[in-house]
Amino acid sequence: GAVVSQHPSRVICKSGTSVKIECRSLDFQATTMFWYRQFPKQSLMLMATSNEGSKATYEQGVEKDKFLINHASLTLSTLTVTSAHPEDSSFYICSAKQVRGSFTWDTQYFGPGTRLTVL
């Protein structure tokens, strides 16, 4: 259980184009999903938190108009990188939080990541 998928796993695009990355929770409902970015030899950096049916909350320094997040259902969140540039090339990873019944703690499960290369 607790499987999170991402699509595509790898994408190469030209500078100036937009790229959409999907994140799905396959066997559970996720009221909250998170998007991270990881540059080579660095750790994961949280970009934004999205709650189903509401606007995403972006971390300081992350441009919300450039990284559009849509959390349309309890199993799907999308990240669109608009007008991508070479400096946006990175490993993008999503996670979904599984709420366990009435417990107040819960666990984030991560997708396999999407490697974006902007030429």
Next chain:
Amino acid sequence: DAKTTQPPSMDCAEGRAANLPCNHSTISGNEYVYWYRQIHSQGPQYIIHGLKNNETNEMASLIITEDRKSSTLILPHATLRDTAVYYCIVPPNSGGSNYKLTFGKGTLLTVNP
């Protein structure tokens, strides 16, 4: 946030137990200790978490000291596939329902044949 301190790297022989330490001396009473690992070019994988008591699952055991200022993740029989970066994370407000994970540099565990 409760800051965590981990050694940057460790080595372990295949088949042996791997013991990964983590210091979190500023942890608050209701904050959990989470462990994740990341194998190269993959998303992080949840391993285990705990509050006060020791925890065990099919992947690992988590030993938390009585004062909760440190913990040890134990992989009882390390295999080559356990080579990864291991992250010890203490999310603020993790006793509640809305918390964030902040990834530090973690410990690169290399399991040698």
